[in-house]
Amino acid sequence: MSPGSLDFLFHPKSIAVVGASNNIETHGHNHLNFQILGGFKGPLYPIHPKQTEVLGLKAYPSLEAVPGTIDHVLVAVGINNVPDLLTQASKKGVKSMHVYSGRASETGRPEAKELDKEILRRVKEYGIRLVGPNALGLFCPSSGLAMGYDIPTQPGHVGAIMQSGANSTDLCHFALLRGVKFSALASYGNALDINEGDLWQHFIEDEDTRIIVSYIEGLRIDPQKYIELVRKAASKKPVIICKGGRSQAGARFTLGHTASNAEVAREIFGEPLKQAGAILVRNIDELLDMAVAFSFLSPIKGRKIGTGGGGGGNAVLYTDEWEEAGFELTPLPAEIHEEFKRRGSQMWDWIKNPGDFSVVAPGDPFDVPALLAEMAKHPVYDFIVGYVGEDFPFKIESLNNVMLYNAEGYIKVFKESKKPFFAIVRDRPLGIREMEGDRHKVYARIKARFLEEGVPFFSSVGEAATAMKHFIAYHQRKS
Amino acid sequence: MSPGSLDFLFHPKSIAVVGASNNIETHGHNHLNFQILGGFKGPLYPIHPKQTEVLGLKAYPSLEAVPGTIDHVLVAVGINNVPDLLTQASKKGVKSMHVYSGRASETGRPEAKELDKEILRRVKEYGIRLVGPNALGLFCPSSGLAMGYDIPTQPGHVGAIMQSGANSTDLCHFALLRGVKFSALASYGNALDINEGDLWQHFIEDEDTRIIVSYIEGLRIDPQKYIELVRKAASKKPVIICKGGRSQAGARFTLGHTASNAEVAREIFGEPLKQAGAILVRNIDELLDMAVAFSFLSPIKGRKIGTGGGGGGNAVLYTDEWEEAGFELTPLPAEIHEEFKRRGSQMWDWIKNPGDFSVVAPGDPFDVPALLAEMAKHPVYDFIVGYVGEDFPFKIESLNNVMLYNAEGYIKVFKESKKPFFAIVRDRPLGIREMEGDRHKVYARIKARFLEEGVPFFSSVGEAATAMKHFIAYHQRKS
Numbered sequence: 001m002s003p004g005s006l007d008f009l010f011h012p013k014s015i016a017v018v019g020a021s022n023n024i025e026t027h028g029h030n031h032l033n034f035q036i037l038g039g040f041k042g043p044l045y046p047i048h049p050k051q052t053e054v055l056g057l058k059a060y061p062s063l064e065a066v067p068g069t070i071d072h073v074l075v076a077v078g079i080n081n082v083p084d085l086l087t088q089a090s091k092k093g094v095k096s097m098h099v100y101s102g103r104a105s106e107t108g109r110p111e112a113k114e115l116d117k118e119i120l121r122r123v124k125e126y127g128i129r130l131v132g133p134n135a136l137g138l139f140c141p142s143s144g145l146a147m148g149y150d151i152p153t154q155p156g157h158v159g160a161i162m163q164s165g166a167n168s169t170d171l172c173h174f175a176l177l178r179g180v181k182f183s184a185l186a187s188y189g190n191a192l193d194i195n196e197g198d199l200w201q202h203f204i205e206d207e208d209t210r211i212i213v214s215y216i217e218g219l220r221i222d223p224q225k226y227i228e229l230v231r232k233a234a235s236k237k238p239v240i241i242c243k244g245g246r247s248q249a250g251a252r253f254t255l256g257h258t259a260s261n262a263e264v265a266r267e268i269f270g271e272p273l274k275q276a277g278a279i280l281v282r283n284i285d286e287l288l289d290m291a292v293a294f295s296f297l298s299p300i301k302g303r304k305i306g307t308g309g310g311g312g313g314n315a316v317l318y319t320d321e322w323e324e325a326g327f328e329l330t331p332l333p334a335e336i337h338e339e340f341k342r343r344g345s346q347m348w349d350w351i352k353n354p355g356d357f358s359v360v361a362p363g364d365p366f367d368v369p370a371l372l373a374e375m376a377k378h379p380v381y382d383f384i385v386g387y388v389g390e391d392f393p394f395k396i397e398s399l400n401n402v403m404l405y406n407a408e409g410y411i412k413v414f415k416e417s418k419k420p421f422f423a424i425v426r427d428r429p430l431g432i433r434e435m436e437g438d439r440h441k442v443y444a445r446i447k448a449r450f451l452e453e454g455v456p457f458f459s460s461v462g463e464a465a466t467a468m469k470h471f472i473a474y475h476q477r478k479s
Numbered sequence: 480m481s482p483g484s485l486d487f488l489f490h491p492k493s494i495a496v497v498g499a500s501n502n503i504e505t506h507g508h509n510h511l512n513f514q515i516l517g518g519f520k521g522p523l524y525p526i527h528p529k530q531t532e533v534l535g536l537k538a539y540p541s542l543e544a545v546p547g548t549i550d551h552v553l554v555a556v557g558i559n560n561v562p563d564l565l566t567q568a569s570k571k572g573v574k575s576m577h578v579y580s581g582r583a584s585e586t587g588r589p590e591a592k593e594l595d596k597e598i599l600r601r602v603k604e605y606g607i608r609l610v611g612p613n614a615l616g617l618f619c620p621s622s623g624l625a626m627g628y629d630i631p632t633q634p635g636h637v638g639a640i641m642q643s644g645a646n647s648t649d650l651c652h653f654a655l656l657r658g659v660k661f662s663a664l665a666s667y668g669n670a671l672d673i674n675e676g677d678l679w680q681h682f683i684e685d686e687d688t689r690i691i692v693s694y695i696e697g698l699r700i701d702p703q704k705y706i707e708l709v710r711k712a713a714s715k716k717p718v719i720i721c722k723g724g725r726s727q728a729g730a731r732f733t734l735g736h737t738a739s740n741a742e743v744a745r746e747i748f749g750e751p752l753k754q755a756g757a758i759l760v761r762n763i764d765e766l767l768d769m770a771v772a773f774s775f776l777s778p779i780k781g782r783k784i785g786t787g788g789g790g791g792g793n794a795v796l797y798t799d800e801w802e803e804a805g806f807e808l809t810p811l812p813a814e815i816h817e818e819f820k821r822r823g824s825q826m827w828d829w830i831k832n833p834g835d836f837s838v839v840a841p842g843d844p845f846d847v848p849a850l851l852a853e854m855a856k857h858p859v860y861d862f863i864v865g866y867v868g869e870d871f872p873f874k875i876e877s878l879n880n881v882m883l884y885n886a887e888g889y890i891k892v893f894k895e896s897k898k899p900f901f902a903i904v905r906d907r908p909l910g911i912r913e914m915e916g917d918r919h920k921v922y923a924r925i926k927a928r929f930l931e932e933g934v935p936f937f938s939s940v941g942e943a944a945t946a947m948k949h950f951i952a953y954h955q956r957k958s
Binding site for chain 2: 313316441
């Protein structure tokens with residue numbers, strides 16, 4: 001595996017956290033805590049003017065007081081301290097610094113511009129690479145570097161170039177619920193030194209990164225250079241970009257957020273990027289759906305779906321939604337009817353695409369997984385979708401059995417077939433009372449099984465259809 | 480309160496369940512269990528050929544063996560028994576029967592048509608009104624009649640006319656998570672006797688029903704008569720309709736589902752219904768979103784939004800999504816800037832619409848609820864939206880405090896302002912591991928508080944925007 005040019009940034013051997021503290025309300029406390037939770041393998045040095053121990057680790061009054069070498073410095077104190085910290089860091093041979101602190105040029109205030117200049121001057125002089133300011137920072141499961149909690153700490157293959165901390169957090173939190181894993185993520189904020197150009201270059205080179213996702217508000221580099229980087233990336237791996245500040249009010253807002261002039265860059269974020277091979281999405285949910293598709297699915301080249309599951313009324317509506325989104329639920333081929341006749345199913349002439357869960361009769365060889373298995377073997381279908389939803393008047397004990405039986409059947413189809421397969425799991429966010437509910441736990445258990453086996457899933461046909469349109473267009477373009 | 484013409488159907492004084500059994504795998508067991516869970520107030524009579532006690536209740540071998548009167552009979556045995564059961568029921572003075580059993584005319588088999596005829600002949604002869612066959616049945620919180628579990632058993636004002644059991648179940652399950660409550664629901668299936676016409680007439684008359692929602696596949700009554708009923712209903716209350724079988728494959732499927740020829744009725748389910756005043760939606764999620772809007776929100780007549788919450792990157796994207804959906808995030812009026820200046824906020828010139836949660840500084844009088852409260856007072860905004868999402872590097876203890884503080888602030892704005900207010904709660908469905916997670920419990924607790932106080936909420940701007948378009952158009956049409 002050939003690593004990318006910023007590999008040193010994602011794999012420091014030691015970290016000092018300036019502003020680390022035992023006060024849980026401080027950012028320094030939390031940033032240090034994230035490295036501990038993330039399982040950072042090297043030494044962690046809390047820097048605090050007075051305390052001698054922070055979060056159970058020996059603390060030091062300054063960078064210079066640290067006995068060992070420091071590769072990376074995380075700054076969670078006021079931005080005015082950064083120039084001095086850079087000078088101190090240079091004496092310790094520090095390679096990189098992440099400045100979490102904001103209230104910088106995004107405020108639009110003149111003194112901030114002066115400070116930016118001074119920081120940049122010292123960064124160049126000392127040869128320290130800087131992430132931020134106003135940046136949530138770095139996440140790398142293989143080194144244990146982390147920028148939050150409830151994040152997927154197992155290494156994976158999605159590289160994320162994110163200009164916003166909020167959207168980085170959302171992406172990581174929701175990725176954990178969907179089985180998406182990262183090679184690395186950089187939430188790079190104001191991009192005073194390390195900018196989108198450096199990060200794209202890194203993730204293009206990094207062979208561990210097989211999918212690139214990005215949230216961007218404004219460009220620091222030349223638009224043509226940016227498009228060329230995206231084109232180069234897209235020629236090697238799937239590239240998904242979400243542009244923030246597409247609307248007038250959104251663009252107004254980005255100025256005060258990451259000091260990005262989103263208006264100026266708006267024109268390149270449509271056709272030119274699509275031409276360069278990027279998939280453009282509207283929000284972090286769509287971005288994550290694409291990461292799910294590219295992480296788990298083999299290529300899909302057509303729009304003919306074989307599907308089943310859920311009761312009749314569910315099946316009617318999901319059929320409508322698929323077809324209205326431009327997909328086709330191709331009628332069941334005669335060979336499949338014949339196969340179920342041969343097996344002695346009383347339902348052989350009645351079953352359809354989609355397969356209706358509510359007509360399953362005890363003892364009859366027709367059930368939804370059996371139908372999907374036949375569809376998965378038949379050349380007419382491009383991909384198979386198993387729907388997980390319940391509508392029957394069940395008692396919870398039998399619901400458990402029936403739902404899990406079907407889910408295990410789907411897993412079998414997924415594993416035994418070469419045809420792309422995913423599930424629609426029709427659960428919805430819970431209230432506090434429902435957390436204890438057995439019915440909701442059945443859905444959650446099914447998803448846990450899907451995650452274990454690598455079965456991708458979506459919450460609705462609408463979401464899946466949007467993702468599949470992009471996914472299929474990508475593979476059609478490639479071939 | 481004047482009740483509707485089918486009030487006797489939703490408020491029986493006693494129920495016999497034919498097919499009730501202690502075997503939890505049987506539908507009879509579950510249907511009886513639902514009445515017990517639903518809190519049905521009158522006597523329940525399990526009917527079983529051999530057992531003398533079912534689910535703790537004294538059982539009888541036949542309808543005739545029941546000592547008291549029976550108002551309503553629920554049939555969960557094979558459909559071939561229905562003609563005889565009707566004759567037995569007539570001798571007991573039964574007023575209504577619900578036939579859960581399917582495998583009727585939806586199979587397209589000739590013997591089913593004969594059976595239909597015989598059932599209908601006896602229904603007419605005995606004057607018993609029949610729901611079904613192939614119908615999940617009736618739900619009425621004020622009588623305790625129920626057709627499932629995990630359903631909202633508190634009485635409310637949504638009347639639901641549903642041709643599908645699966646979609647009835649989804650609607651009730653998800654309604655519970657969103658605070659929507661029902662006056663009554665009928666899942667009427669094949670509509671051999673009681674059809675959509677009877678049910679619309681009932682819910683038009685029923686003064687307890689203030690909102691009518693409906694899922695329909697095919698018409699049993701004359702299309703013109705149907706449109707007239709919808710027009711009459713829409714002149715009195717909001718009417719939301721989801722048509723199943725809009726697509727070719729969907730229409731094919733409805734034939735085998737509720738024996739509905741959806742093709743024939745397709746043309747009336749567009750413009751003619753809209754002209755009649757109905758709001759047309761594409762699925763049960765959208766239908767429920769409209770029920771949330773009409774249950775909780777005062778009228779909204781324009782598209783100017785004041786909003787805030789979430790970190791900067793969240794705010795950029797939700798701003799884009801609102802504006803792309805045709806709404807306006809009107810810039811913050813000078814008076815509101817001045818008000819925060821007067822209060823001594825350091826942020827007074829920096830704050831915007833949307834209000835960015837991540838620039839809130841300790842001790843500063845600016846915070847998101849304070850901003851929304853000012854927006855709620857200002858005539859420029861048509862409605863106010865509070866976003867619930869977290870992105871800051873928190874420790875869970877402080878996350879709890881900050882999130883709940885903001886949520887309580889939103890509740891205060893909602894209660895103290897006359898301006899319509901709702902929340903976007905950015906949670907997503909959980910896996911089994913996350914059920915124990917504190918972060919997810921914070922969201923779930925916030926929703927519990929919103930439900931207690933009657934604050935409506937949606938999971939995404941996309942969902943809320945679709946609902947608000949319909950909602951605003953409705954109120955513009957009315958005025």
